[in-house]
Amino acid sequence: MRVKTRVAEFLFPIETDSWLTVLRLGLGLQVTLYALSLRTDWAYLFSGTARKVAEALLSLQGHFIPSLGWFVALAARLDVPEETVLLLAWLGLFVSGCALLVGVGCRFSAIAAWVLHLCAAKSGGFLSYGMDNFMTIGLFYLMLSPLPDRLSLDWRLRNLRPKNPQLLGFWRRVLQLHLCIIYFFSGLTKWLGSGWWDGSNVWRALIRPPFNVIDPEILVRWKDFLPLAGILVCLLESGYPFFIWSSRTRKIWLLGVCAMHLLIGVAMRMYLFSLVMIVLNVAAFGPDLFRRKRQPIMLQPEAATS
């Protein structure tokens, strides 16, 4: 019984909505920048045969996974061309990102951003990469979390309140555990890889097109630091679940991981990948470190208004 109580306390801690504010603002910025970054290539990437092949392969996984093909097929019945549908999808994604940033229609915007990004990621298929998975993960949790948060316009102007504020702690805990699993296994697999101990994988990652931002001639001058960088990356990732929970080591670990993602973003031009990782980390473990002590939301469900 005591174990059951402790597990329940761990999974459903009383929590403020600061982390949700960070997640909403961060993912709002991420979705907006994602849409802007692909604006000029959007139609090229998501039209034509590659999309159809990706969607055909996706249909083998399940028939209820959304894709841009759904909207294209639906619009075709109304004689709306594919290009228009793609443009509307891009516009929807951009607007939902902006709406999340300011906190208008939080729940609807989060769902719209999740659906539209998921459609693009799944229809992109072969064009998707890790960043898309992390965006989906973040938007999935954001959509399920008790929105709106106190800094959103929904709260301040429309006087909306979350329906289930007691779930704030739960969804944050899920995000925290998810990140721990991701980093631990990523770090463990790197330790077992042959090229992280001697820095050769850091070298390869930095000189491999299209990530080769830094001139290899400059990197060679710093070659003695490459093994150290490789080991540090492994240490930060595999040590994440062990050092992120303790209040003594949390700050250093969180700053270390965020610095690592920042450096990856700058040195490998993976800005959006870095941003989404920093947002997820800061939302999961950051607010306790940098905020003033706030009163947790203790609304009774019957007192809540939608």
Added chain:
Amino acid sequence: MAEGPTILPLSFKNFSHKAQELISIAPAEQLSPSNPVRESVNTYVQLAGIESGSGYFAPNVPSGYTLVFELHYRDGRVEYELPTVRSAAAELRIAGLLDDIGRTPYDELREILLKTLAQSIWRKHPELQSVRAILGSLTLPSVREFEQGKRESYEFLYAYDFSLQNASAKKNDH
């Protein structure tokens, strides 16, 4: 880990393969594709973004692939062009696509994906007679090799010829 070189003994590779099979049982991969349990699990993992693990270049940083289009004009001219996109964000995605094309064991899939990229070249140059898509793997030098003057090199893998007349491509292997 089942695929790449690790610091573990070679015998561990067999274990990794077995573990991989076990893990694939967990998300109901062994059930028939129409099985509702399998479909539900697959749908959930896709919706939640957890259908594949992200290892951030673990256990090792793989070599990349490169694609060059050889453009054959009706007047006999030959030009070369790389697949181009306008934004840096899309460039990262094209690099990922080339990795998929290079790594897939399915010839048909490789051909379809290359054809898709070739079509965009065709739209840009409608006067072309044919397009040859040449796929190569990229070999990166080590730090020591780089200091000795070695630079990245490309090894020819496949070439596919596309023309407006033939729907399917002619493939040339290395």
